[in-house]
Amino acid sequence: MEAVMIEMAGITKTYDMGPTQVHALSGVNVNIHRNEYVAIMGPSGSGKSTLMNIIGCLDVPTEGLYRLNGQMVSEMDDDQLADIRNQEIGFVFQTFHLLPRSNALKNVELPLVYGGVPARQRRERAMQALDAVGLTDRMDHRPNELSGGQRQRVAIARALANDPSIILADEPTGALDSRTGIEIMELFTRLHESGNTIILVTHEENVAACAHRIVRFRDGVVESDEVKPRAMAPTLAGEA
Numbered sequence: 001m002e003a004v005m006i007e008m009a010g011i012t013k014t015y016d017m018g019p020t021q022v023h024a025l026s027g028v029n030v031n032i033h034r035n036e037y038v039a040i041m042g043p044s045g046s047g048k049s050t051l052m053n054i055i056g057c058l059d060v061p062t063e064g065l066y067r068l069n070g071q072m073v074s075e076m077d078d079d080q081l082a083d084i085r086n087q088e089i090g091f092v093f094q095t096f097h098l099l100p101r102s103n104a105l106k107n108v109e110l111p112l113v114y115g116g117v118p119a120r121q122r123r124e125r126a127m128q129a130l131d132a133v134g135l136t137d138r139m140d141h142r143p144n145e146l147s148g149g150q151r152q153r154v155a156i157a158r159a160l161a162n163d164p165s166i167i168l169a170d171e172p173t174g175a176l177d178s179r180t181g182i183e184i185m186e187l188f189t190r191l192h193e194s195g196n197t198i199i200l201v202t203h204e205e206n207v208a209a210c211a212h213r214i215v216r217f218r219d220g221v222v223e224s225d226e227v228k229p230r231a232m233a234p235t236l237a238g239e240a
Helices: 048-055 078-088 104-114 119-132 148-160 178-193
Strands: 004-017 020-033 037-041 063-068 089-092 166-170 197-201 213-218 221-227
Touching (some): 037 178, 048 197, 104 119, 104 148, 148 178, 178 197
Parallel strands (some): 037 197, 037 213, 089 166
């Protein structure tokens, strides 16, 4: 078993909603190892998005311990969290979040700009990331010149550019048709096989089926945590 990358113990997240408190997470304990491929599932309001925000250092727990790659994230201030996000986590969003006036190469370079990487090195690393997702021939195209699947590939390349510890994907096929969604999930499988740690947040069973572990949430707690054999990629309805 690989080393523990994410250690979460007693994670609680409470939001003040006027006179009442909403307990989004209630004492969650989850460990994720390096090179795991994990899907986080649950109905709306189950706490999965709150957990994703904490894993991604976009939010901090109200109580509990969160250690990422040996660093105690749950005790960091905003500036430290921003550094960790840029160094350790590559984000992939449902709606791509690409800059419309920048070409694919410039979009992929963006986290490297924030990281202070020199221009020549930025370009080289961005080109390598685009090559990894099969888009070398589209690096000069703007988002409106790309298909939905190509835009998501650019977003994945951007997530890879900083060589993060974790690729954190939030509903990565939600804005795509079923065939393109399958292609994107096949890409995630290849990235995992090349050594990346991948965490998917999804409500789609066929997307979660690509992962090797499924953690299900309900009412702010872990309902089940299942490690399963390597799954086949999902197929389109009607295909064998």
